[in-house]
Amino acid sequence: MMRKLIFISLIIGFSLSACHFLCYAEDVSSAELINNARQYDGKVVLYKGEVIGDIMMRKEFVWINVNDGINAIGIWSNKDLVKDIVYTGNYKSRGDVVEVRGVFHRACLEHGGDLDIHIDELRKINSGVVIKEKPDIAKRNQAFVLLGILGLALLLSQLKKEKHK
Numbered sequence: 259m260m261r262k263l264i265f266i267s268l269i270i271g272f273s274l275s276a277c278h279f280l281c282y283a284e285d286v287s288s289a290e291l292i293n294n295a296r297q298y299d300g301k302v303v304l305y306k307g308e309v310i311g312d313i314m315m316r317k318e319f320v321w322i323n324v325n326d327g328i329n330a331i332g333i334w335s336n337k338d339l340v341k342d343i344v345y346t347g348n349y350k351s352r353g354d355v356v357e358v359r360g361v362f363h364r365a366c367l368e369h370g371g372d373l374d375i376h377i378d379e380l381r382k383i384n385s386g387v388v389i390k391e392k393p394d395i396a397k398r399n400q401a402f403v404l405l406g407i408l409g410l411a412l413l414l415s416q417l418k419k420e421k422h423k
Contacts, residue, residue, distance in 0.1 A: 288329035295364035295373065305331060305375060306357045306383065310347035313340060322346075324356060332374040333358055334366075339377065345386025355384040 285304040307326035314321040320337045323330040325347065335358075347353030360377030363369075 288326045298362045299364040303362045309353040334376045339380040352386045354386040357381045
């Protein structure tokens with residue numbers, strides 16, 4: 259009886275530890291994914307970063323690019339998962355920061371051999387913002403000074419030409 263109980267406990271313990279590896283994705287950076295692509299190929303990963311560029315619609319799916327500050331990784335998603343994304347990073351705005359969970363492919367056969375992540379979960383961590391561009395007063399003043407010098411040089415050039423006639 260005691261042997262049976264120990265045996266069942268061991269089976270339950272091993273099952274729970276194996277379940278841990280199946281249920282949880284590994285949090286990785288783009289550098290880790292690119293440098294260790296073989297190791298992560300086909301595995302579920304957790305990746306965080308700013309959504310940049312355009313959201314590219316493909317029927318019921320979308321492509322987005324997520325940049326973790328080092329590199330951008332292409333993300334393939336059902337279009338319903340990205341409905342909360344408002345801002346994408348560009349020159350006029352900082353994109354929403356998201357955390358995605360999905361299967362990493364080092365050479366996706368479905369997408370022409372591209373490195374990508376096919377996600378089944380997306381969570382928005384921070385909202386993006388519009389970047390208000392402030393004019394640089396010092397640069398404006400320098401431009402006016404240079405324009406004045408150029409005007410003066412042209413005027414002196416014209417006066418010199420008239421003097422020689």
